[in-house]
Amino acid sequence: MASTRPNQLFRNKSAKIAAIPMIVTALFVFVGGTAWTIVYSFTSSGLLPRLKWVGLDQYERLWDTRKWLISIENLAIYGLSMLILVFVIGFILAALIDQKIRFENTIRTVILYPYALSFVVTGLVWQWILNPEFGVQNIVRGWGWETFTFDPLYNAEIAIFGILIAGLWQGSGLVMVLMLAGLRGIDQDVWKAARVDGIPAWKTYLLIVIPMMRPVFITTLVLVVTGIVKIYDLIVAQTGGGPGIATEVPAKYVYDMMFQANNLGQGFAASTMMLLTVALVVIPWAILEFGGSKNRG
Amino acid sequence: MTNSVEIKNLDLQFGAVKVLQDLNLDIGKGEFLVLLGSSGCGKSTLLNCIAGLLDVSGGQIHINGTNVTWAEPSERGIGMVFQSYALYPQMTVEGNLSFGLKNAKLPKSEIESRVKRASEILQIEPLLKRKPAALSGGQRQRVAIGRALVRDVDVFLFDEPLSNLDAKLRADLRVEIKRLHHSLQNTMIYVTHDQIEAMTLADRIAIMRGGQIMQLGSPDEIYGRPVNKYVADFIGSPSMNFLEGKIKDGAFHVGDLAIPLADYAFADGAPNNLDATIGIRPEHVVTGELVGNAAYQVDVEVSLIEPTGSDTLVDCTVAGNHFRVRMDGQSRVSVGQKLRIGINPSMASLFDLKSELRL
Numbered sequence: 001m002a003s004t005r006p007n008q009l010f011r012n013k014s015a016k017i018a019a020i021p022m023i024v025t026a027l028f029v030f031v032g033g034t035a036w037t038i039v040y041s042f043t044s045s046g047l048l049p050r051l052k053w054v055g056l057d058q059y060e061r062l063w064d065t066r067k068w069l070i071s072i073e074n075l076a077i078y079g080l081s082m083l084i085l086v087f088v089i090g091f092i093l094a095a096l097i098d099q100k101i102r103f104e105n106t107i108r109t110v111i112l113y114p115y116a117l118s119f120v121v122t123g124l125v126w127q128w129i130l131n132p133e134f135g136v137q138n139i140v141r142g143w144g145w146e147t148f149t150f151d152p153l154y155n156a157e158i159a160i161f162g163i164l165i166a167g168l169w170q171g172s173g174l175v176m177v178l179m180l181a182g183l184r185g186i187d188q189d190v191w192k193a194a195r196v197d198g199i200p201a202w203k204t205y206l207l208i209v210i211p212m213m214r215p216v217f218i219t220t221l222v223l224v225v226t227g228i229v230k231i232y233d234l235i236v237a238q239t240g241g242g243p244g245i246a247t248e249v250p251a252k253y254v255y256d257m258m259f260q261a262n263n264l265g266q267g268f269a270a271s272t273m274m275l276l277t278v279a280l281v282v283i284p285w286a287i288l289e290f291g292g293s294k295n296r297g
Numbered sequence: 298m299t300n301s302v303e304i305k306n307l308d309l310q311f312g313a314v315k316v317l318q319d320l321n322l323d324i325g326k327g328e329f330l331v332l333l334g335s336s337g338c339g340k341s342t343l344l345n346c347i348a349g350l351l352d353v354s355g356g357q358i359h360i361n362g363t364n365v366t367w368a369e370p371s372e373r374g375i376g377m378v379f380q381s382y383a384l385y386p387q388m389t390v391e392g393n394l395s396f397g398l399k400n401a402k403l404p405k406s407e408i409e410s411r412v413k414r415a416s417e418i419l420q421i422e423p424l425l426k427r428k429p430a431a432l433s434g435g436q437r438q439r440v441a442i443g444r445a446l447v448r449d450v451d452v453f454l455f456d457e458p459l460s461n462l463d464a465k466l467r468a469d470l471r472v473e474i475k476r477l478h479h480s481l482q483n484t485m486i487y488v489t490h491d492q493i494e495a496m497t498l499a500d501r502i503a504i505m506r507g508g509q510i511m512q513l514g515s516p517d518e519i520y521g522r523p524v525n526k527y528v529a530d531f532i533g534s535p536s537m538n539f540l541e542g543k544i545k546d547g548a549f550h551v552g553d554l555a556i557p558l559a560d561y562a563f564a565d566g567a568p569n570n571l572d573a574t575i576g577i578r579p580e581h582v583v584t585g586e587l588v589g590n591a592a593y594q595v596d597v598e599v600s601l602i603e604p605t606g607s608d609t610l611v612d613c614t615v616a617g618n619h620f621r622v623r624m625d626g627q628s629r630v631s632v633g634q635k636l637r638i639g640i641n642p643s644m645a646s647l648f649d650l651k652s653e654l655r656l
Binding site: 187190193196197199203 | 345349370372377381383385387396397400441444448456
């Protein structure tokens with residue numbers, strides 16, 4: 001019989017062994033890759049990476065490029081609108097479905113269905129729907145409204161909103177399902193108590209139920225925001241960044257620089273800027289959420 | 298005494314399932330009525346109907362003389378306390394108490410005085426600034442009672458309010474609810490599946506089963522004169538002993554035994570030649586020196602002993618049936634020992650074997 005305490009390192013051996021590949025991958029690919037990218041963003045790498053230092057040149061060029069500025073602007077418009085609308089639409093759909101309606105499963109599946117489609121398919125479908133020649137505009141004109149115009153993808157001013165429509169169509173279902181799960185997790189007695197207290201339904205949602213759903217909102221927020229920041233394939237399939245450069249986004253800028261323009265350094269600088277933006281949002285939030293747990297009560 | 302709540306021919310159906318059927322119940326002003334039954338008997342459903350949280354399929358509900366069958370819960374003059382407390386978690390205790398009042402646009406001074414009064418009665422003043430997450434189960438339920446209290450209503454509805462609490466706390470809060478009823482003199486309708494709660498709190502108990510009221514009466518009546526075998530079996534712990542036999546020539550025959558029924562108060566005369574069940578509560582079986590006074594005595598062999606501290610439960614066999622006897626906790630008995638027990642038919646209950654109704 002062993003009388004000494006077993007070495008802590010060898011406890012739960014199999015679990016630790018199973019985790020090693022993932023830990024190694026995470027360290028090499030994510031941390032290593034990120035560090036490598038940041039380092040090479042300060043070089044003049046072209047087709048191939050090389051360590052020729054140019055300081056902040058790549059960043060200066062980046063912020064002088066109109067395509068990049070438009071990309072950032074588009075991401076801001078798309079991101080903000082998407083964030084607000086997807087939450088509002090998703091929550092309203094969930095609240096409606098939560099009224100113990102018939103065919104709930106069917107309706108839920110129909111609304112979630114777009115999420116099962118890839119962004120490429122979504123992009124193509126909405127490219128066709130929004131095409132003035134044979135999409136919505138054509139159909140409405142066919143009904144007799146000859147002057148009806150609806151061609152967001154062909155108008156540089158509003159093209160990004162054409163993308164937004166497709167993004168909302170694709171993403172609302174997931175938000176709805178998550179919100180529905182959150183609503184179902186609310187104790188029915190709370191609803192009853194609010195009714196006995198005479199609180200109207202909208203007020204109960206706003207002041208009692210939604211605050212109770214905070215964890216679900218945070219999960220959804222993380223999923224939606226990451227989806228927004230990495231948006232790329234929807235753009236490529238739906239508009240290819242056009243008309244002109246009206247619907248360019250940062251992720252597409254990075255890809256174009258690295259693999260089309262053979263300008264790795266510029267691509268690295270752009271991706272580092274993206275990382276910086278995300279970090280600026282995530283780090284303060286993480287500190288608030290996890291760091292201050294002592295003070296919460 | 299005027300009635301506080303009147304329920305007339307209440308029906309409730311979910312699709313084809315009849316949950317409540319033609320239910321009638323009058324509850325007096327200031328009465329403490331307990332709805333008691335096992336799960337699925339419709340007791341909580343009935344309470345939700347009274348509260349207006351469920352739409353009835355037929356019948357009427359009157360509260361304080363007004364027909365409120367289709368009124369909103371907040372307009373019925375009721376306050377309700379739930380099993381899961383159902384507090385609003387992101388508000389402080391004070392916020393929980395005042396939320397409904399603020400919403401009803403009551404003047405600020407009125408809200409303050411009501412919250413103050415409720416928190417004094419329930420002794421939750423030190424907790425007013427805390428959030429529900431920082432409270433214990435008992436404190437939370439006290440706040441939930443407070444939320445009903447500030448509504449300043451005549452009728453309180455309790456939906457298994459103590460079921461989520463541990464045994465000791467349950468006993469404490471039970472006493473407190475009883476005290477609250479004494480001081481407020483409100484009508485209280487209380488749903489529970491716990492017979493101890495029902496017996497200790499109630500002025501009257503309604504035993505429910507299958508959406509109907511089996512028996513409505515004082516705790517004494519329910520315990521002493523159950524109307525049928527179900528009620529007899531449901532009330533009392535340890536539960537009643539049942540022996541099946543035949544009533545013949547003024548005695549109850551089971552196996553070789555014949556228990557004389559001269560002392561038994563039949564509802565309408567003693568039947569003859571009727572298959573019946575006799576129910577004898579373990580605590581009504583006498584042992585030791587008292588056996589000599591009992592109307593009927595029999596010798597049994599002890600097969601199992603369950604000491605509970607205050608009492609000792611003794612298992613034995615009477616005429617081939619499993620039989621339990623409650624003895625004093627101090628009595629010294631051992632398994633295999635012969636024991637003489639006495640039965641007093643005046644304390645027993647007789648039921649028709651077929652209809653299971655009291656004879």
